[in-house]
Amino acid sequence: MPFFAVRYGAKSLGRWPDRCDSIGLAALSLVLFVNADKTSFIVFLFEIIFNYLMVKWMLGREGKQAQWIATALIIFDVAVLAYFKYLTFFIEDVIGLTGGVSPDWKAGFPLPIFQSIPPGVSFYTFQMVAFVVDSLKARRKRPIKFLDYVNFVAFFPQIVAGPIERRASLLPQMQGFKFKFTAANFDLGLRWLSLGLFMKLVLGDNLFPFIKDLSPVADNAWLVWFNAFLFTLRIYFDFAGYSFMAVGIARVLGIRLTINFLAPYTSQSINEFWRRWHVSLSTWFRDYVFLPLMGKRKSWAAFYLFLTFTLSGFWHGAAWNFLIWGAYHGALLLLLRYAGRPFSRAMGKYVKRPQILSWAMTFGAVVLGCLFFMETNVNVLLTKLTTLVSPGAYSLGNLMGAFGQFSANELVALGWVMLLAGIFLLLEHIAIWQERSEYDLLLNPWVSRALLGLTILLSANIPSEFIYFEF
Amino acid sequence: MQQLQTSNSSSAVSPAMAIRQWLISQLAEVLSLDPSTIEAQQPLTRYGLDSIDAVTLVGDLEDWLDLELPSTLLWDYPTVEKAANYLVEEFDVSV
Numbered sequence: 001m002p003f004f005a006v007r008y009g010a011k012s013l014g015r016w017p018d019r020c021d022s023i024g025l026a027a028l029s030l031v032l033f034v035n036a037d038k039t040s041f042i043v044f045l046f047e048i049i050f051n052y053l054m055v056k057w058m059l060g061r062e063g064k065q066a067q068w069i070a071t072a073l074i075i076f077d078v079a080v081l082a083y084f085k086y087l088t089f090f091i092e093d094v095i096g097l098t099g100g101v102s103p104d105w106k107a108g109f110p111l112p113i114f115q116s117i118p119p120g121v122s123f124y125t126f127q128m129v130a131f132v133v134d135s136l137k138a139r140r141k142r143p144i145k146f147l148d149y150v151n152f153v154a155f156f157p158q159i160v161a162g163p164i165e166r167r168a169s170l171l172p173q174m175q176g177f178k179f180k181f182t183a184a185n186f187d188l189g190l191r192w193l194s195l196g197l198f199m200k201l202v203l204g205d206n207l208f209p210f211i212k213d214l215s216p217v218a219d220n221a222w223l224v225w226f227n228a229f230l231f232t233l234r235i236y237f238d239f240a241g242y243s244f245m246a247v248g249i250a251r252v253l254g255i256r257l258t259i260n261f262l263a264p265y266t267s268q269s270i271n272e273f274w275r276r277w278h279v280s281l282s283t284w285f286r287d288y289v290f291l292p293l294m295g296k297r298k299s300w301a302a303f304y305l306f307l308t309f310t311l312s313g314f315w316h317g318a319a320w321n322f323l324i325w326g327a328y329h330g331a332l333l334l335l336l337r338y339a340g341r342p343f344s345r346a347m348g349k350y351v352k353r354p355q356i357l358s359w360a361m362t363f364g365a366v367v368l369g370c371l372f373f374m375e376t377n378v379n380v381l382l383t384k385l386t387t388l389v390s391p392g393a394y395s396l397g398n399l400m401g402a403f404g405q406f407s408a409n410e411l412v413a414l415g416w417v418m419l420l421a422g423i424f425l426l427l428e429h430i431a432i433w434q435e436r437s438e439y440d441l442l443l444n445p446w447v448s449r450a451l452l453g454l455t456i457l458l459s460a461n462i463p464s465e466f467i468y469f470e471f
Numbered sequence: 472m473q474q475l476q477t478s479n480s481s482s483a484v485s486p487a488m489a490i491r492q493w494l495i496s497q498l499a500e501v502l503s504l505d506p507s508t509i510e511a512q513q514p515l516t517r518y519g520l521d522s523i524d525a526v527t528l529v530g531d532l533e534d535w536l537d538l539e540l541p542s543t544l545l546w547d548y549p550t551v552e553k554a555a556n557y558l559v560e561e562f563d564v565s566v
Binding site (some may be wrong): 103271272273275283287288290291294296299301302307333336339341344345 | 502503515519521522523526527529532542543546
């Protein structure tokens with residue numbers, strides 16, 4: 001606020017050069033980062049300077065030389081990410097499988113071992129890697145100013161959990177950046193912000209307390225499904241809520257970010273789901289993993305698609321369950337392609353409204369996938385899967401027991417949250433049926449005001465952490 | 472300048488139209504659809520085109536046109552009409 005007050009005063013006196021907006025934005029982003037985590041900030045600062053210098057060097061070279069610089073830089077960026085995120089997993093869970101790892105290996109390890117990953121490292125690393133590739137492929141290899149690069153990578157609304165922006169969409173907005181506090185930007189920005197706040201604070205956070213830790217006993221199939229269902233709702237409201245808040249804040253400042261979610265739970269196939277879920281990550285994996293890995297070997301596309309999804313699962317976290325989750329979605333896509341098309345054609349002949357059945361099967365498959373995503377303990381995950389395939393676990397007693405775990409007040413509260421979530425998702429469906437943009441109805445000015453009012457009234461007393469901050 | 476051979480060589484067909492016809496016939500074959508049901512302005516994903524189809528179709532298109540095309544062609548230009556127009560404008564394809 002002091003910054004904007006000084007800016008306002010100086011601008012009124014005509015003593016505010018445009019360049020100060022770029023400097024102010026960079027300072028704002030960096031100050032927020034350093035306040036969040038000092039150690040992570042040092043790592044980030046080193047990475048951003050190193051990346052900038054390497055890209056600058058690369059842009060001054062041509063052909064093979066430029067390619068070698070790009071390759072070295074990408075390897076460095078991925079190695080830093082691997083060090084922070086996957087080192088412990090690799091040593092304990094992969095090498096550890098052979099039994100050759102001492103329990104106190106961390107004490108003798110030459111580098112410090114971090115208990116948690118630095119905030120945003122998964123996201124800004126991907127943004128930096130994409131920048132290297134896009135700069136290498138750019139037709140015009142103009143030099144890039146350091147300040148513009150800092151604003152491109154460190155832009156505070158999206159650095160911690162995306163959207164993962166591309167050079168072509170965000171860099172031009174950062175070059176010669178000026179705050180554009182216009183009425184139109186405020187209006188649209190605040191509507192996205194209201195939508196995001198409602199999704200996160202009212203829906204996501206109010207669902208959170210009802211998602212129970214079922215370990216070590218998970219013998220009630222109804223409860224396993226219900227927990228996975230609640231988690232499926234919560235992860236969408238939490239992550240899309242964050243993304244829309246980022247879109248809203250950025251828009252108020254005059255920056256357009258990628259819309260990272262496109263009503264994914266309206267999808268009628270897993271293909272469609274992945275076009276609507278975490279769009280910036282899906283397209284990142286498509287452009288920088290799937291297509292380059294496959295190259296000219298297009299007859300192997302199915303294999304590379306499966307591999308890419310497995311890797312994208314592993315990006316989410318250093319644990320087996322994320323790998324399984326990614327592989328599960330890759331396998332679903334292949335199943336849909338090779339078995340689903342004949343099934344779909346047959347279904348179209350006998351079912352009056354196959355779209356509803358397709359939607360239900362897709363949503364069911366996503367809920368089952370969330371079971372893999374939410375359970376990092378592989379033994380508990382296996383117990384849950386065993387429960388799901390045990391007919392006895394679906395007994396009437398278990399059904400009553402599932403509801404019996406909640407008090408009357410909790411049931412009423414859960415009922416209200418579910419009703420709001422249901423209306424929210426229905427508005428997305430209606431927008432799709434009417435061939436509007438996905439959040440058109442929810443961004444309506446009157447709906448937006450209602451969402452803001454509901455957020456003030458119904459926000460969870462204890463806000464939960466953003467799920468994707470862990471990744 | 473790339474020369475196209477169309478299935479109907481006797482009639483004059485614009486390059487964009489020739490590419491459209493080729494894309495529609497390929498899509499119909501890959502997705503087991505009636506070609507008359509494929510509209511050039513509709514997103515290809517609406518007909519069930521997936522990532523594997525998208526890259527293999529671009530590969531076939533490369534062979535047909537004898538050109539090197541971006542693998543993301545059908546994501547960047549997600550309708551028959553947009554893809555055909557892009558190819559004509561960007562690669563100067565002619566009949």
